[in-house]
Amino acid sequence: MAPVCDNLPVLLVDDEPNILFSSRTILRSAGIRDVETCDDSRLVMSLLGSRNFGVIILDLFMPHISGQELLFDICRKYPHIPVLIMTASDELELAVQCMKAGAHDYLVKPVDKTRFVTSVQRTLELCSLRNEVHLLKEQLLSDQLEHPEVFSPIITGSKKMTSIFRYMEVISCSRQPILITGETGTGKELFATAIHQLSGLSGKLVCVNVAGLDDNLFSDTLFGHERGAFTGAERARAGLISQAAGGTLFLDEIGDLREASQVKLLRLLQEGEYYPIGSDVPRKSDTRVVVATNKNLQQMMGKELFRSDLYYRLCAHHVHIPPLRERTEDIPFLLDYFITRAAREFKKKAPAPNPELSRLLGSYAFPGNVRELQAMVYDAVARHQSGVLSMDSFKSIICREQAEQAPPSDQDRPDAEGLRNLFGRFPTLKEMNNVLVTAAMDLAKGNQGVASTLLGISRQALNQRLKRQAPAGDS
């Protein structure tokens, strides 16, 4: 897979060595480390033939081949590489010609440092996104995962999940932050680990749960402190960002991050720098940030509990993990996996699951998702003695959960008018019973054992009701 632009070098082309030197220094101090220079315009095209670049910064007035000529050639032969013009001429006509020829920006020397860095960063980001769209198209058209081994700890048999994996393969190479969302127990940490492995970053994956960290603790944990920064700070502390240098920092439960810490995280993402407590000197960070939450950040933004500028920065790429009830095809795979693991842990022979079990579990909403399924299976295997794995403990958990669920609020409960609309008149108790039984049988895909558990009655009682419900002539 081709790398995305923010991992590719920048090429500076100018015949003046001091401009090359100062421009390279400015870019490096802004965190853009991989910068190549070329002071001979005749070498540019062969250089482009030998390797790929993320962006080219081109002077216009150079001996041998002019920058404008090069611009035409580059745009024709390498249209995917964006070109920024940097020149002493502020002639409007010339600027228009260059932009028409395909230049991404036109900077007049002497260029303001911030304007220069922002232009290069924006162009790299744009190019990166363009490449990702291209790679995504390629990936989505093919069914194959490039690194299936990375996903092996995530047990699934669902197509939805495979297409999420393909998306992850594409975005993992970029340096942009990634937001992982999903209900509790969907395995967000497994996804963060896969992203780190796919990224090929040489640094470590460092995981921090930010829930419960007040702002001081957040700063100290992430940014570290200088010696003597506060009472008790007898030694300097490096902080986890420095541990994750060249790697990935995974911030779990980001929806619980305090307002003051949100501002600091935004600064880290925007400027790529941070201040250890007690220091006035900013430190640079090249750490890739991945965050996760089971909260609805958009709703939180509406209530001003989460900063929108931070949200938009974080969701440069967004991986959403569907809840287990939306991928019930995963249940048989997860059942097998957890039964084997539980049996190994309890030093028992792995029992075979009852063939009805997957169907029963498929009708359950799993508010705790895979974590809840795992706990159910471990408990059942612990109780298991011989034969097939009993469904009893699953049934009793499901019945208990369903009984504990709050009844629908007055607002959600169908009122007399709603029932009348549904049936054309007010229904009898028998008719309502029939509707319930039919709905449970649908959900259980015709399995009476499962449907009776959903209805909270015995299998025999359901069987009798079904017989009474059957039109005359049916057996």
Ligand SMILES: Nc1ncnc2c1ncn2[C@@H]1O[C@H](COP(=O)(O)OP(=O)(O)OP(=O)(O)O)[C@@H](O)[C@H]1O
């Ligand atoms: N597809 C899966 N395959 C195997 N194990 C899984 C899968 N999904 C989740 N798990 C397991 O379920 C448990 C919960 O996962 P994890 O802690 O990553 O959840 P989470 O999404 O971060 O939840 P929370 O939002 O509550 O923190 C872990 O033991 C994890 O290994």
